[in-house]
Amino acid sequence: MIKKCRGCGINLQNIDKTKEGYTPELNNKYCQRCFKITNYNESSLVNLKYTNKDIIKKINEEKSLTLFLSDFLSLNENVINLYQMINNPKILVITKIDLLPKNISKDKVLENIKRIYKIDNVIYFSHKSNSLKEALLKKIAGYSKVILAGVSNAGKSSLLNSLTKAQLTVSNKFNTTLDFLKIKDNDILFLDSPGFVLKTLDNLNYKNIIKEYSYELKEKYFLKIEDIFIGFDKLNNVTFYLPSNLKILRRVKNEDFKTKIKIKENSDVIILNTFFLNVKKECTMEINLLEEDIDVRESIVGL
DSSP states (O other), X not given: OOOBOTTTOOBOBSSXXXXXXXXXXXXXXXXXXXXXXXXXXXXXXOOOSOOHHHHHHHHHHHOSEEEEEEETTTOSHHHHHXXXXXXXXXXXXXXXXXXXXXXXXXXXXXXXXXXXXXXXXXXXXXXXXXXXXXHHHHHHTTOSEEEEEEBTTSSHHHHHHHHSSOOOOOOSSSOOOOSOEEEEETTEEEEEXXXXXXXXXXXXXXXXXXXXXXXXXXXXOEEEETTEEEEESSOEEEEEEEETTSOEEEEOSOOXXXXXXXEOSSEEEEETTTEEEEEOSOEEEEESSOGGGEEEEEOSSOO
């Protein structure tokens, strides 16, 4: 009988150290990669077994309630499109809300998410909140099988550990879960799936709390976040929401970027599924990224 790693779901093997699933002893619960992630916060590059389309196909074949997880910063139109491709009964679960600035009204944000994306069944989850855990347990009561899906590093394994005694590998690294993994707890069979891969900044770390940075930015004056330059064609008030390990630098003028996007007043601009900014006034935004790396929505946080 083939044994799967309780961390990433990959088949365990003790033959080839260079391949996924290696462990010195087959009676171990975890592969060497998951052991290093858990104990040393080390993670190596791996070949992903499934594409996003493969994951969707497998989830739909299971025909059961699906919890689709997205953290607050990753929520955008591409994520919603993946959510809509799931044909099962489903719930959109917004995770890691304990990282949000305390002055943001979580109730208001939840209502805005429902309205903007036209999804009624949306809830928050944090493993630190017993009330949110109880609310989710009520949602899944009566189901014999529950599938966990969603964006890579959105917290699927943390959620499953909170609901069960699974002890799956939890990490701030992307693509920790590599294969589908079944966990039986009481009368429910949970199926943990690999995360959907989205383009992000390489140094993103979701252990960092999300901070607000507000600026009044003059025409043709740019702000720099990592290697990204952002500017506007007119004086504008802008608030950035980004993990605190990403720093904003002022750059004074006259970059000329090919990507120029029309922005309506009070809009959120999502950058690489990594951070977003709330733009108060209608304008044209200039940026040194491709348009496909950017999403614009009616603001879920702005007044």
